[in-house]
Amino acid sequence: MFDTKSGKWTAAIATALCIGLSAATAVFVGAHAATSLEAGDDALIAKSLATMLRAGRTVISRNQDKINDSKLGDKGLDGKTVVAEAVKIYRETSGIDPASIEPNSLHGKLLRLEMDAIVEVLDGHQQTINRQGVGFKGFIPAVFGRQVSEAFGRRAVGLAEMKVTAPPKLVRNPKARADDWEGAVINDKLMLATWPKDQSFSELAKSKGKDAYRTAMPEYYGATCLSCHGSPAGEIDITGYPKEGAKVGDLGGVISITLYR
Ligand code: HEC
Known part of the structure; x- marks a missing residue:
């Protein structure tokens, strides 16, 4: 479990296991209950x-x-x-x-x-x-x-941040570029052929050096996106950007939500 005050992972789950409780039950025991419930809140808020x-x-x-x-x-x-x-x-x-x-x-x-x-x-x-x-x-x-x-x-x-980012080769506006965490999640998880469609990924991680509950939610191109992001790749779209040559169903972007703790 993650302790918001000390910023460290605590041994609450291990302790719970020692006294014969399952990790799930550990949520309801001891001083760390609030922290665990907060993680649930964070998921909901994101x-x-x-x-x-x-x-x-x-x-x-x-x-x-x-x-x-x-x-x-x-x-x-x-x-x-x-x-x-x-x-x-x-x-x-x-x-x-x-x-x-x-x-x-x-x-x-x-x-x-x-x-x-x-x-x-x-x-x-x-x-x-x-x-x-x-x-x-x-x-x-x-x-x-x-x-x-x-x-x-x-x-x-100081409370939260929100960004729509994308896989590196798709990023149009430099402001949308993924940071290290987003880049790794896109590359190692959301881009995997085996990653379940629409499944987001969340974890406690650093953002700008601070502890945060971070969530990345995948977004896929639909047919209407392709007038700008579709084929032929390189052709300039109505907005002045070169089209990416994307196809329906490709991972087109990621909504990244950061909740500071
Ligand atoms: C009319 C052309 C157009 C259409 C249609 C369009 N986009 Fe884009 N898209 C853009 C432009 C232009 C930007 C850069 C906007 C900016 O300045 O931040 C962009 C940016 C994005 C970004 C943010 C990352 C980046 O590249 O800067 C994502 C994600 C994205 N588009 C996905 C989609 C999806 C998914 C659809 C369909 C639901 C879609 N787009 C439809 C033109 C379009």
Whole structure:
């Protein structure tokens, strides 16, 4: 078990085994119970933050044609509207209403910071989104996702970080480059042919020298991604980047969530 105060792995499980309990039962005994339950909370929080990010990207994706419409002025996609739509999708996918998550809990706090980040990004792009006479404006789910992650990171300093990264040869924006931990998890786990589809990987690891509960969630290319990330490799897509030659089902990216302890 991991002790948040000393930052060291403790022998609680070994002790439990010595006194004849299973490791699973050890969760409920002794002074380390809180720590173990926290790890469960962390897993839930990481999943929740990723669900909200995905919900937000879905809102942008569903409205992409509207955003790209050169004739339409006000698109009606301000921060408040988009976050409300994202909350609806979050509720549909998870069965949980974000508003019901206790605001003073770490989970409630981080989820609200993420929702604030979504509002910040949308409100900051109103001029671009509502510009007439321009079709494609570069405001796509990937850009939204990166900027929400960055805005979230600024709000959650010392508590959490979020990033959408990708296998090294696919990274377009240098800001999305994997760090050592993410790179190793992508290479040694998520890229394996035997890795179960959609299975995320979590562990206690360092991030920027600090102890953290880290999660990497794989994302795969679908057909709609290939107009930009597909074939022929090297051809310039609508955003100005060379296509990667990817295929449906390839590992396209990883949502990386860091929860500091
Ligand atoms: C309209 C073209 C376009 C489409 C469609 C598209 N992407 Fe991208 N993608 C981009 C651009 C441009 C970036 C870089 C954005 C930035 O500046 O951060 C990017 C970045 C990414 C990243 C972050 C890592 C990086 O390379 O910077 C991932 C992961 C990703 N895309 C996956 C996908 C997936 C999965 C889909 C389909 C669900 C998809 N993309 C659809 C253009 C596209």
